[in-house]
Amino acid sequence: MTYDFQVTFDCADPHPLAAWWAEALGWTPEPTDEAFIRRMVAEGQAREEDTTTYRGALVWKVGAAIRHPESAGRVLFQLVPEPKTVKNRVHLDVRVGERREAEVERLTAMGAKVLHRGQQGPFTWVTLADPEGNELCLQ
Known part of the structure; x- marks a missing residue:
């Protein structure tokens, strides 16, 4: 049996770091789904403080991801409290x-x-x- 996986970086500021790596590797930042985020907040599945704005878009505060433009490769950047x-x-x-x-x-x-x-x-x-x-x- 084989498994798919992603690489995850713990970080202090996920969205700028994801943007940095996307540019460094020539990969693509995953798009945000503002309508989904707003619906999750409206339904009580998430809180406003779980979100932030990055480059004018509503995003989840705790994470951002980038993808290889031609494959399933994915890297996640997740917020952690410690440096x-x-x-x-x-x-x-x-x-x-x-x-x-x-x-x-x-x-x-x-x-x-x-x-x-x-x-x-x-x-x-x-x-x-x-x-x-x-x-x-x-x-």
Whole structure:
């Protein structure tokens, strides 16, 4: 038996971080369904304080997601109360090939920070942190 899964990032501000990763990966933010959110609040299934506005749209406060434009790939960003305090034990490796240095420049211009450069035999990578400190490697 096989399973589908999504990757979930705990974060302090889901919607801006989801937008950052969508731009970084060339993925698409999942659209919001304002009518559904308003109906859930009107029916008592949710509270007004469960919502917020991001870029002029009503959204759920606790999460945002992005999707790969051509597959079922999905990444969720969920609100957590505590800040990130230690190194991630899981991270994304993004294969950019010969575009690595250009991608390092692009992502740092978007708010990423270079943490270190690594090498194992002929394999090299650059480890970055997103605006909330989550690690990713560009290979």
